[in-house]
Amino acid sequence: MGKLGLTEILVIFVIIVLLFGGRKIPELMKGLGTGIKEFKNAAKDGEGDHTSAPKKQAAQDENKL
Numbered sequence: 715m716g717k718l719g720l721t722e723i724l725v726i727f728v729i730i731v732l733l734f735g736g737r738k739i740p741e742l743m744k745g746l747g748t749g750i751k752e753f754k755n756a757a758k759d760g761e762g763d764h765t766s767a768p769k770k771q772a773a774q775d776e777n778k779l
């Protein structure tokens with residue numbers, strides 16, 4: 715269990731084609747690829763920010779008091 719064989723992948727593909735139609739699949743894959751690319755860019759840009767963000771927020775909270 716947990717491994718997908720060729721038969722399972724084909725069944726999933728056929729279900730997707732039946733649900734969305736052949737013309738929509740390239741659009742869906744393009745949107746998925748764009749989303750993954752944006753996620754990777756956001757993760758890459760935010761790598762160094764995870765430690766400094768709480769400090770900035772704390773400083774802003776202190777200024778409000």
